[in-house]
Amino acid sequence: MFVRTRLLQRCLAHNVPLGCRSMHLLRDNAYVNGKWVSASSKQTFPICNPVDNGVIASIPDMNIADAQSAIDAAAKAFESFSKTTAKERSDLLRKWYNLMVEHSEDLACILTKENGKSLAESRAEIKYGNSFVEWFAEEARRIDGEVLQAPAANRELLLWRQPVGVAALITPWNFPHAMITRKAGAAIAAGCTCVVKPSEDTPLTALALADLAEKAGFPTGIFNVLTTSVTNSAAVGKELCENPKVRVLSFTGSTAVGKILYRQCATTMKRLGLELGGNAPYIVFKSADVDLAVNSAMASKFRNTGQTCVSANRFFVEADIFDEFVEMFVEKIKKDIKMGDGSKEGITHGPLIKKSQLDMVDGLVKEAVQKGAKVHCGGAPLPDLGPLFYAPTVLTGVTRDAQIYNKEIFGPVAVINKFSNEEDVLKQANDTPVGLAGYFFSQDISQIFRVARKLEVGMVGVNEGLISCAEAAFGGVKESGLGREGSKHGVEDFLDIKYVCIGNLKR
Numbered sequence: 001m002f003v004r005t006r007l008l009q010r011c012l013a014h015n016v017p018l019g020c021r022s023m024h025l026l027r028d029n030a031y032v033n034g035k036w037v038s039a040s041s042k043q044t045f046p047i048c049n050p051v052d053n054g055v056i057a058s059i060p061d062m063n064i065a066d067a068q069s070a071i072d073a074a075a076k077a078f079e080s081f082s083k084t085t086a087k088e089r090s091d092l093l094r095k096w097y098n099l100m101v102e103h104s105e106d107l108a109c110i111l112t113k114e115n116g117k118s119l120a121e122s123r124a125e126i127k128y129g130n131s132f133v134e135w136f137a138e139e140a141r142r143i144d145g146e147v148l149q150a151p152a153a154n155r156e157l158l159l160w161r162q163p164v165g166v167a168a169l170i171t172p173w174n175f176p177h178a179m180i181t182r183k184a185g186a187a188i189a190a191g192c193t194c195v196v197k198p199s200e201d202t203p204l205t206a207l208a209l210a211d212l213a214e215k216a217g218f219p220t221g222i223f224n225v226l227t228t229s230v231t232n233s234a235a236v237g238k239e240l241c242e243n244p245k246v247r248v249l250s251f252t253g254s255t256a257v258g259k260i261l262y263r264q265c266a267t268t269m270k271r272l273g274l275e276l277g278g279n280a281p282y283i284v285f286k287s288a289d290v291d292l293a294v295n296s297a298m299a300s301k302f303r304n305t306g307q308t309c310v311s312a313n314r315f316f317v318e319a320d321i322f323d324e325f326v327e328m329f330v331e332k333i334k335k336d337i338k339m340g341d342g343s344k345e346g347i348t349h350g351p352l353i354k355k356s357q358l359d360m361v362d363g364l365v366k367e368a369v370q371k372g373a374k375v376h377c378g379g380a381p382l383p384d385l386g387p388l389f390y391a392p393t394v395l396t397g398v399t400r401d402a403q404i405y406n407k408e409i410f411g412p413v414a415v416i417n418k419f420s421n422e423e424d425v426l427k428q429a430n431d432t433p434v435g436l437a438g439y440f441f442s443q444d445i446s447q448i449f450r451v452a453r454k455l456e457v458g459m460v461g462v463n464e465g466l467i468s469c470a471e472a473a474f475g476g477v478k479e480s481g482l483g484r485e486g487s488k489h490g491v492e493d494f495l496d497i498k499y500v501c502i503g504n505l506k507r
């Protein structure tokens with residue numbers, strides 16, 4: 001109780017607006033085996049608000065031994081949880097979902113404080129994240145097996161779909177709520193137990209979700225949250241990959257870390273779901289509704305201040321409408337984007353998450369400009385707003401040897417390239433080792449089908465810049481990862497198929 005009061009006082013000192021003052025879900029311990037615990041080493045680390053680097057809370061810095069305890073708890077819990085009925089798991093998820101809806105505003109406030117995105121964006125994420133728990137509460141009851149046609153008259157052949165076991169879920173900072181619910185909802189629906197390792201930058205939302213899981217009456221050990229600083233993340237991650245009691249790893253994050261985890265999981269032949277980086281093309285053909293393409297580009301590029309793996313990363317605009325598009329886009333950015341402390345009224349966009357991100361974005365822009373790119377707006381940090389703000393930026397004339405031309409920018413910078421025919425632009429769009437999302441704008445129905453088929457990505461938005469929802473399968477091709485999340489396919493990572501042959505039956 002004392003700890004919670006102290007935390008609340010810190011929030012009040014942080015100018016959090018009235019709506020954010022009831023942060024009852026702010027916890028500063030990890031959650032393992034149904035208990036709120038500190039690290040075995042008693043070490044803690046600070047979680048900072050990216051708006052001003054103020055400390056929000058100090059939380060346990062857990063190590064390999066703590067990870068092993070959480071895995072053991074989840075493995076023990078699996079023994080009984082795997083025997084629950086689909087209806088029981090569905091009811092549990094439904095209770096969790098209802099509590100998430102009830103506490104949406106609390107969750108959004110915590111999210112804004114630790115991630116920096118505006119309250120409006122946090123509210124949207126909470127709604128989106130909650131929808132996965134609702135979806136998987138419904139899907140739980142449709143995880144059916146199959147009865148096959150046997151080749152022999154005295155046999156019955158069955159396929160059962162059974163939970164694989166303990167699921168390790170490693171999640172990033174850009175969607176601290178939705179990346180957990182999308183994985184945990186599916187894992188629990190399937191009958192798996194979870195050990196969640198949230199990002200070191202945004203673990204408070206994960207702890208708030210554990211608080212609600214506890215309130216929903218989750219059995220002990222079903223949902224565990226390990227908090228780790230950057231110092232311990234890799235070691236704890238390695239344990240989650242190599243511990244034989246963990247049977248599936250689901251990871252969302254960078255391609256570089258995804259490759260490390262892929263290798264580490266080989267030792268125990270784990271099931272793997274990997275949602276990795278993207279480099280989304282955003283193509284505007286001359287037949288497009290340019291107004292629509294500009295409006296959609298705003299959300300697709302600048303949501304979460306450009307820090308999403310499905311963000312439009314490379315704009316390609318057909319020569320005939322190039323100048324018009326750039327002019328309208330720049331105008332709209334100047335009119336619609338208001339950067340600042342996301343918890344304040346009227347702020348649309350927050351800072352970047354940390355200094356390494358800011359330096360990376362700033363370095364990419366500087367290099368592009370040095371190589372001849374033209375800056376239409378922005379082009380520099382905004383230190384008057386806080387240490388991690390970067391101005392919304394539009395660049396044209398970026399040369400192909402500039403790093404920004406082909407790198408996932410993860411910041412509020414739009415690089416707009418000109419093209420003159422469909423074949424060429426498809427070649428450029430596909431000329432990347434990753435393939436997560438891709439967007440294009442066209443009103444030519446033949447072109448729509450042609451281009452949608454040829455884009456080498458896992459998800460295509462046609463005349464749409466935001467396409468994710470619980471009903472759809474989220475995932476990439478090439479080096480963007482393995483598997484799909486959401487949709488009816490989202491549970492597959494957490495299920496094994498068992499073939500049962502019942503022979504020598506008397507007819």
Ligand code: ADP
Pocket residue numbers: 170171172173197198199200233234235236237238252253254255257258260261
């Ligand atoms: P980002 O670039 O978006 O921060 P990362 O891939 O670095 O993405 O981080 C995503 C998640 O992966 C975070 O939870 C982070 O702690 C975790 N992580 C980072 N490095 C490792 C590693 N070597 N092993 C396991 N997890 C890691």
